[in-house]
Amino acid sequence: MKNKIVLLILLILCFSFVYAESNAQELLNTANETYRANDFDKALALYSELDQLIPKNPDIFYNIGNCYFRLNRIGLAILYYKKTLLIDSSHSLAKKNLNFALKFTLDKQDFESQNFISSFLSRIYYSVSLNTIAWLCLIFFIVLIIIIHVFMQKNDSYEHTKKLLLIAIIILNVISISWGSARYYHFYHNNEAVITSSKVDAYSGPGESYTKLFTVHEGLILRVNKIEATWTQVSLANGFTGWIRTSTYKTVAL
Template identity: 30%
Template sequence: MKKLLILLLFVAQSVFSQSADELFTQANEKYKSEQYEEAIKLYDQIESLGVVSSELYYNLGNSYYKLNKVAPSIYNYEKALLLDPLNEDAQNNLVFAKRLTIDNIEELPKSVLQKIDESIVKKLSYNQWSMISVGLSVLGSLLFLLFYFAYSPSRKRLFFVTSMISFLLLITTSIFAFKEYSFAKNNVEAIVFAEETEIKNAPTLNSENVFTLHEGTKVKVLDTVDNWRKIKIADGKVGWIISNDLKLLNNF
């Protein structure tokens, strides 16, 4: 009975994978023939199956960009980069999509540590850092075994030094993976989808307007109260926005 269940599960996964692959192929064909709305429907079907990837969101972003839909294109490019920060095509197209936005927000200057963090740690997702950590743990273990069984003093020294380097790199990449995981879970970001929305100084409709945002702007979500979210934009300004006016990025 147990073997039958395992077999059925394997078959179901195989069919499920084929279905997603077929939909992806069909969606790409629709995109090539400039049927962008049809392509989007097919890509959405793949997402509804729970099969997500950087390529899927990149293609969705391209489809929305072709339809001049600013917020959805930026949203999907950002999602693609969350899954794979090294997706250069998504990085480049995101730059073009952001040029269509109205808000011109000047970012606060970054400290040296923040610049180092962006140029090194944030180049990979926590999943990618985790995979590197696993690879280094295997490499370090193999090198240590070679050190243990080596007879030549020079080889012992070589394997010992390289195994120690591997373990030091393992510790470093593990810290990076943990840091990025904590950042991904605690740092909630969103894209404004409303064509234009007033940001309030309190989570009520009759509160004072503090500034205005337009579709496609990326914000950091600080808090949630009822149907309101407290946000912070790149220049440091803080305010409250109606939840329906934006869409969260960290909702895989």
């Protein structure tokens, strides 16, 4: 009797999983067809519905970004390309579209000011996704454990080679774990945001009574420092800091 109940539960779970998957695939097909028919408003609604079914999927975020781009909402398009790259930093299509969408913003995004070395390191740092780094950490760790086991065999042959191998694999482990930890921290503590209003004024304090410092436009990527009620202190890539209304931007963090 007990076994039958367990079997029934398993069957129900399997059925619901298969049903959800086929439902998602059907929804994706409909959304793709709607996008092809240039009905971007409807396609956006369908992709958003799909996002509820399969949350945090980089490909769905990418498609949502495309819909917003076609609807001339550059700020939201940039936001969704950034979300795609937050999950999968190696998403080449999202990288290409983000670079393209950034050409349509009124404010020049000052990323080029980085020097060659920091730009190179940044490119390597974001070259692979967080999950790829997790796999690398696991593989290096397995190799390390195997080498430790080999050392415990008390076999004196190839002693020098084994030591060199151990040192190399320890270094690789340290690098991959540090890399993974840093990327994990950035993933869950991402403070990037994108301006979604067409024009936003920044003030020296949390209110319009303060001195107006500068004006930013839709699509600008900035960093959120702190939030006070309906005002947020943000900083730009060029070092400018100011307070803007919280409703004028959206955060990249998931």
